[in-house]
Amino acid sequence: MADTMKKARKGNRTSRLLTVVHLLFLVAGIGIVGQIIYLQLFWKPTELEETFFGTSHKVDTLYPVRGAIYDCKGRLLASSVSMYRVCMDCTVRKAEFESDLENGRIKENEWRQKAAELSAGLAEIYGGSAEDWNRKIIHNRNNNRSYLRIGGLIDYQTLQQVNALPLFREGPFKGGITVETEETRIYPYGSLGRRAIGVVRNNQESQHITGIEEKCNDVLHGKEGHQHKKRTDVRGMYVPGNNWMSKKAQDGLDVRTTIDIDIQDISDKALRNVLSQNEHMIGGCCLVMDVETGAIRAMVNLKKDSNGNLGETYNYAVTTAQNPGSVFKTATLMAALDEGKIDLHDSIPCMDGYYTYKGTRTPQDHHVTKADYPSGYIPVDEGLKISSNHVFRYLGGECFGKSERETGKYLDLLNSYHLFDDFDFDINGLAKCNVKDPRTSGEALTLPMVAMGYDMATTPIHILTFYNSIANGGKEMKPYMIEAYERNGRTEKKFSPTVLNSSVCKKSTVDSLTVALLKITQEEHGTGYWRFRGAKCHVAGKTGTAFQTFKDPATGKTGFGGSGRRVIQGTFAGFFPAEAPKYTVVTVFYTDICGDNLEGSRCASAVREIADQLYCMNPQWGEAIEQNTKLAKAGERKLITGKNNDGKVPDVVGLGLSDAVYSIESCGYKCIYEGHGQVVSQSPGAYSEAKKGATVVIKLR
Amino acid sequence: MAIKAKKLLQGFKDIAQGELLLRLKFDKYLAHIVVVAVAVMCILFSRCIVENVQVNRERMRHALTETQWKHQQTSVELVSLGKMSTVEDLLKENNVNIGKPTKPATMIRK
Numbered sequence A: 001m002a003d004t005m006k007k008a009r010k011g012n013r014t015s016r017l018l019t020v021v022h023l024l025f026l027v028a029g030i031g032i033v034g035q036i037i038y039l040q041l042f043w044k045p046t047e048l049e050e051t052f053f054g055t056s057h058k059v060d061t062l063y064p065v066r067g068a069i070y071d072c073k074g075r076l077l078a079s080s081v082s083m084y085r086v087c088m089d090c091t092v093r094k095a096e097f098e099s100d101l102e103n104g105r106i107k108e109n110e111w112r113q114k115a116a117e118l119s120a121g122l123a124e125i126y127g128g129s130a131e132d133w134n135r136k137i138i139h140n141r142n143n144n145r146s147y148l149r150i151g152g153l154i155d156y157q158t159l160q161q162v163n164a165l166p167l168f169r170e171g172p173f174k175g176g177i178t179v180e181t182e183e184t185r186i187y188p189y190g191s192l193g194r195r196a197i198g199v200v201r202n203n204q205e206s207q208h209i210t211g212i213e214e215k216c217n218d219v220l221h222g223k224e225g226h227q228h229k230k231r232t233d234v235r236g237m238y239v240p241g242n243n244w245m246s247k248k249a250q251d252g253l254d255v256r257t258t259i260d261i262d263i264q265d266i267s268d269k270a271l272r273n274v275l276s277q278n279e280h281m282i283g284g285c286c287l288v289m290d291v292e293t294g295a296i297r298a299m300v301n302l303k304k305d306s307n308g309n310l311g312e313t314y315n316y317a318v319t320t321a322q323n324p325g326s327v328f329k330t331a332t333l334m335a336a337l338d339e340g341k342i343d344l345h346d347s348i349p350c351m352d353g354y355y356t357y358k359g360t361r362t363p364q365d366h367h368v369t370k371a372d373y374p375s376g377y378i379p380v381d382e383g384l385k386i387s388s389n390h391v392f393r394y395l396g397g398e399c400f401g402k403s404e405r406e407t408g409k410y411l412d413l414l415n416s417y418h419l420f421d422d423f424d425f426d427i428n429g430l431a432k433c434n435v436k437d438p439r440t441s442g443e444a445l446t447l448p449m450v451a452m453g454y455d456m457a458t459t460p461i462h463i464l465t466f467y468n469s470i471a472n473g474g475k476e477m478k479p480y481m482i483e484a485y486e487r488n489g490r491t492e493k494k495f496s497p498t499v500l501n502s503s504v505c506k507k508s509t510v511d512s513l514t515v516a517l518l519k520i521t522q523e524e525h526g527t528g529y530w531r532f533r534g535a536k537c538h539v540a541g542k543t544g545t546a547f548q549t550f551k552d553p554a555t556g557k558t559g560f561g562g563s564g565r566r567v568i569q570g571t572f573a574g575f576f577p578a579e580a581p582k583y584t585v586v587t588v589f590y591t592d593i594c595g596d597n598l599e600g601s602r603c604a605s606a607v608r609e610i611a612d613q614l615y616c617m618n619p620q621w622g623e624a625i626e627q628n629t630k631l632a633k634a635g636e637r638k639l640i641t642g643k644n645n646d647g648k649v650p651d652v653v654g655l656g657l658s659d660a661v662y663s664i665e666s667c668g669y670k671c672i673y674e675g676h677g678q679v680v681s682q683s684p685g686a687y688s689e690a691k692k693g694a695t696v697v698i699k700l701r
Numbered sequence B: 001m002a003i004k005a006k007k008l009l010q011g012f013k014d015i016a017q018g019e020l021l022l023r024l025k026f027d028k029y030l031a032h033i034v035v036v037a038v039a040v041m042c043i044l045f046s047r048c049i050v051e052n053v054q055v056n057r058e059r060m061r062h063a064l065t066e067t068q069w070k071h072q073q074t075s076v077e078l079v080s081l082g083k084m085s086t087v088e089d090l091l092k093e094n095n096v097n098i099g100k101p102t103k104p105a106t107m108i109r110k
Helices: A002-041 A047-053 A094-099 A104-126 A130-142 A156-163 A211-215 A217-221 A261-275 A325-338 A380-385 A389-400 A404-416 A446-452 A460-471 A507-522 A602-617 A657-666 B002-017 B026-081 B084-093
Strands: A057-062 A076-088 A148-154 A177-186 A225-231 A238-240 A254-257 A281-290 A296-304 A347-349 A377-379 A482-487 A490-494 A499-501 A540-547 A568-576 A583-591 A624-626 A670-675 A679-683 A695-700 B107-109
Touching: A002 B002, A076 A156, A076 B026, A094 A104, A104 A130, A104 A148, A104 A156, A130 A148, A148 A156, A156 A177, A156 B026, A211 A217, A238 B026, A261 A281, A261 A296, A261 A583, A261 A602, A261 B084, A281 A460, A281 A602, A325 A380, A325 A389, A325 A404, A325 A446, A325 A460, A325 A507, A325 A540, A325 A568, A347 A380, A347 A389, A377 A380, A380 A389, A380 A507, A389 A404, A389 A446, A460 A507, A460 A540, A460 A568, A460 A583, A507 A540, A540 A602, A568 A602, A583 A602, A657 A670, A657 A695, B026 B084
Parallel strands: A624 B107, A670 A695
Antiparallel strands: A057 A225, A076 A148, A076 A177, A225 A238, A254 A482, A281 A296, A281 A583, A347 A377, A482 A490, A540 A568, A568 A583, A679 A695
């Protein structure tokens, strides 16, 4: 009984204890529920509380990465990279130090000391003096200016150096560093081909774009996306929120062009050599086209600035339409030959250099006077070779000037050569081309002038397309620069070569023209002979020197100027190797007001340089040897390098050139060689003692 | 009315004594209540884990983007060194006589 009562009393105590615990939890639970209701319905947070405790959502715009531009062999011409702009909050922790009455001053002085060290680092990286940087930082801190831009855009490696500087390495909340990222367009080859490739600052820029960047802007740009983000408890971090509402950015497609950057480099150098010959040459262009496809392998445009420095600042190749001059004579000859009006070896009366057409006499051509041609006749191909104006005025007038129908036929033929077409080119801004119609011009000599390459406007790219049709056996290809659109190396869209005219003329006409053009560069008295003498391969082409109309500031009159005051366009258009053409090249220079002694054959020097280099670089034109020909067997031997060298000149006799040069230079010597094949002798001799940096001469056979 | 008041009072008594659920005969649903409570805790716990993973993923994404930009920058620098005229200048600076070919390469034909 007593035990039972004891147990009952104990049970009651436990029950009371549990009841108390239960009541405490009940009160706490009611309190929590009440607080939740209060927070959800009645509580309004302050701005600071909202920042730190509120659940924040935002919608970020996802910017696409602009597509890259490649050359025909996949080398990078343009790419987007991230550049960084560093800024500094100079007032960081200032309020904290000011409120700290005990140690605030000490901490402030420490901060300023670190700022001085930071300034020294900034001076090293960005330039300027450490004192200037320190003065800026302290001035901003004293005047509570929280934003100081530190220099311009820098790359990732430089950013790492800046991040490691004193104060900045403590992070944004102690050091005040903030970094803004900016996507920037970068061109690894500098200004090479700038007008053709184009320039754009970044993917957001929509103005001041040129070249292929402009033409393919929609493709390169990509599509923006957006993403919903929510803030997390981790300081400053936002993570993706509702993915079903987000849209991924689509990066731009890559563009593969037809440009070959090596050919571009060679052409650039060649044109610069021409334009630096004379101060009056204010600019020029050089175009190289693949004969079979019409692909533009190089487009160089150089213009002199006020200091005489050449730069790619104006696209002459596409936007300048002027009288082409004598290079146009080939078109007249093509029309006359194809229509059967004349033969290449037919002779034309010289008439002492004068031609009268419709009662009007032309100026004298001083190259076909009685003294030059006592017989009084000059063959047509000879006329092209010496670029006689008289011959082509005569051809124009006699072959196509007898009736309006014939003149119309001549103009139709010129139009069929696409010399004045407004075709859709891969760079915007193609100039409008035109030719005066002799039937309606009201001037008697329009037809002879047109036959010579005047009274018209055409661009270098049109001239290139025409000459390429001759090189291509009569098939005229449309010039193009964009080969394909790609994504991650896979072709999304490919552009094939386009035929403008499958046969501009008969095959026999093409052959005749090639022979005639070859004479210009290979035979004495040809206008291009001296420039191409000794060239590595045969170049067939035509020179042209065209006077342009201009307003003379001295007289106020518009016209061709007078002796000693001309504006000239010099041209050379041709193709090589003449036997089996691979490339067509056009080089043009433009002058300001100058004397009339700047002949177009100067351009031929650039074409010669390009042809020589491209010819030597291409093994398809090399000698061929049979596979079973015996060659000297290279012996097996250990190569002496800097690692196993005992301070003596290594033995390189019997080695090939690359092994010999490697062995000598890795041992610390300089190498000079002559000849081809294997090393047959060396000086100093093998194993002789020589100081590091000495020269070793080797002969190969 | 009196019955309702009596019931209300009984209800408060049950809450105070912790016998409300027993009164409502919820003891047979105890397992369900426990399961729901555990499920709610799991959901909250997994959301925390997901958020942590997302935070790490964002950190990795930033690091990856920086690495990609660094790679792109290095590629651009390397490409610019491959320019023909740059190579020529570098060879000249180092007094190396190697230059462009003076004739096309000889081909071995079958």
